[in-house]
Amino acid sequence: MARATASLSKRLLIAAGIFIAVALIVSAVLIAFVLHRFVQSQIDQRLDAQIAFLSSMLQVGKDGQLKLAGTADGPPFDRPMRGWYWKISGPANVLRSGSLGSADFELPDVSNRPAPPPPPGPPPPDESRPLKDRPIPADGIGPGGQMLHYRIATVPVAGVRATIAASAPRDAVLGPLGEAMRTLAISLAVLGVGLIAAMLVQVRLGLRPVERLRRAIADVRAGARERVPDEQPRELRPLTDELNALLGENAANLERARRHVSNLAHGLKTPLATMSVALRKEAPGADDVQSLVLLMDRRIRHHLGRARSAALGSPVRARTVLAPRVADLVLVLAKVNAGKAVDVAHHISPTVAVACEQQDVDEMLGNVLENAFAWCRSKVSVSAGSAGRSVLLMIDDDGPGLSAEQMANAVQAGRRLDESAPGFGFGLSITRELAELYAGALTLRPSELGGLCVEIRLPAA
């Protein structure tokens, strides 16, 4: 699981880092190998030329002794004890380069080794007498413990077999190679760092749409947008399509569940009403059953409200202008309370709007206004004003008002659920719950009119 939760960019970077390192190491090894072969073949050519030169000057005296027709200690074979030596062994005598001084070296036995293939490239031009066999390479330790590289050839000279060996110091190969490899290693390291930096930039750039997508999804969750935007890189498109399909399905499921709850609730209410109506006043226990009916109704209303609010926070925030809602509700309540002369003052600017769904605004205002109409003596006042990013709505009445303790009880959720007396409380707690769903608040305080003032704070739109 840890692998699945690890950072995507870390994974990309680690993978790229490993690939880059392996590629650089492999190329360094390959280059070293090629360089080694190149330097080696240069040295070999030089030694082979020396062998050819020696063989061309080789003569056999009357005594069967080998001798050279001239001097063969040209550079670098003239430098003493530097590793550049040659040696000719015949059946009767041995000739040595001057650079050996009094020292000597043993030739490794190469008689059963096959001749190497010719080196790549054209044959050296100074090869005056072509050798019958190509010289055989060998490595060994020379005088003074020096590592030497030999080329050894066996040539027939006037019926006598002579073995000609030429040597070069191993350092002549390794020295230039080491130097070249140091420079190469630095270049490759710089290249590696550059590649990883480029990879970093690429990963950053490449993953930017993923970050954008994350922000889009966060917006969906916060309710700022309904779906993830479709304009995405081709690789992300299937993901956003699936996401949007999922979001759509979710919304549809939620709506369906809400409708079912609503249908269930309303489907229960008619039989409940029938039960209540069918119950004769004088029947024994009628009052108990009536309070049970009322309790059931309140439970249904409570959970219906819950189901509705659970579906709230729907992506598209609504905008509801307050003035017409207040006017409509006042109209309804004035009609319902036709027997009571209520003087309603509502002056709300037509520009004041809240970021709530109309249905919820109706619910909050309706509940509070209904209470105000029920409890007022003759006056109800509704006013609203913007306060920063919220709207403050005040509903006042000139009724008996509430004591501090009653106020505290009135807004407690479900406080009245189990009580049968109608009045303040149930409607107020519903209103408070709704207001809080919109990140608003409901507060109660004594009104200037003498009764209760209900203050509802809602987000402005």
Place this chain on the structure above:
Amino acid sequence: MKILLVEDDRMLAKELARALREENFAVDIAETGEDGQHLGETESYDAAVLDLGLPKVPGVEVLLRWRKQQRHFPVLILTARDGWSDKVEGFKAGADDYLTKPFRVEELVMRLRALARRAAGHAASRICCGALTFEAPTGQFELDGLPLKLTALEWRVLECLIMRKETVVERGLLSDKVYEGDVGTDSNSIEVIVARLRRKIGKTMIETERGRGYKLTAAQ
């Protein structure tokens, strides 16, 4: 007092009609929006109880059609939907009151009496005519401060007369308000009921206007 009850739930309609009849109301039941609309447009009612959640023609539509046909009897909406938005919609269509299911029958009866009384132009809940008083909220008649025992038919006639006291109530209207839709009316029986009422409240209070109808009057 005659009520039109438009309710698609047969059980509730039956029980509600029984409960309202116990309160002496005459009740006509319509189980569909179409029937309700038709009855409301052709018969004379003191008030209607209208369920909003009717199949096919919804309650609000029925109400809109009544009002369009200048039928102005008071309408009480009965609904399972208790949202304020639903209420506002109902009232904008011309409703006068609402009750949400479930409700107490006493509450419905009280509201229907108040609606009918106000529609008849009586602001006060007590209506007096000479020695006779009618307590609208309870539906109780008193004569000289003593409760008057009346049969359902007698109550309907007297209620109709006292709501229109000092004016002539036509025999046809009286018969409309007293008998339910499916009962064959017999204008002779109105005379019988009036005769019985005269025995209970005194001969002079109900005057017969020949060829037209009856008038409840305090004038001796």
